[in-house]
Amino acid sequence: MLPTRTNTPDVITFDEEGRKSTRIKLKRACNGCAQSLGDADNRDVDDRGNLTDVRAECPNCAPVVALEQAGCRTWQLTVRNIGGVDRALDSYGVFAKGYWQPDVDGKNRVVGLRIGDGLDRQVAYFEDWIIRHPDGRIDIHRKPAAAPSV
Numbered sequence: 001m002l003p004t005r006t007n008t009p010d011v012i013t014f015d016e017e018g019r020k021s022t023r024i025k026l027k028r029a030c031n032g033c034a035q036s037l038g039d040a041d042n043r044d045v046d047d048r049g050n051l052t053d054v055r056a057e058c059p060n061c062a063p064v065v066a067l068e069q070a071g072c073r074t075w076q077l078t079v080r081n082i083g084g085v086d087r088a089l090d091s092y093g094v095f096a097k098g099y100w101q102p103d104v105d106g107k108n109r110v111v112g113l114r115i116g117d118g119l120d121r122q123v124a125y126f127e128d129w130i131i132r133h134p135d136g137r138i139d140i141h142r143k144p145a146a147a148p149s150v
């Protein structure tokens with residue numbers, strides 16, 4: 001079990017000439033939903049220099065990690081991977097297609113993936129997590145409303 005992260009607040013100081021400076025401690029954002037987790041530390045980089053998966057520390061994303069450990073297949077839907085996720089769902093025999101909605105200027109744009117048919121269909125929006133349980137059931141784990149875009 002990793003120690004709890006510190007979360008050092010920014011320190012704003014003014015020198016004798018009134019110049020403002022802000023001292024910050026580098027923060028780590030969750031790689032699943034972009035919410036800040038606290039101060040970055042050695043756990044955030046592996047021995048090859050890659051950022052580590054810290055979703056298990058995140059109150060929003062920890063349930064997704066637990067489902068993965070229980071054998072679920074998960075995808076975080078993004079603009080870049082929607083085609084691959086669609087194909088992966090198709091390979092499991094799950095119907096999926098782009099879900100369109102009008103945006104602010106009235107133009108229709110793909111905002112996610114419609115999964116399933118008929119009354120059981122669900123919509124995963126970009127940045128939501130799609131979870132396929134071992135029994136074939138599909139759930140959507142929503143991006144937290146307050147999270148910044150990843």
Ligand SMILES: [Zn+2]
Pocket residue numbers: 030031032033034035055058059060061062
């Ligand atoms: Zn998260």
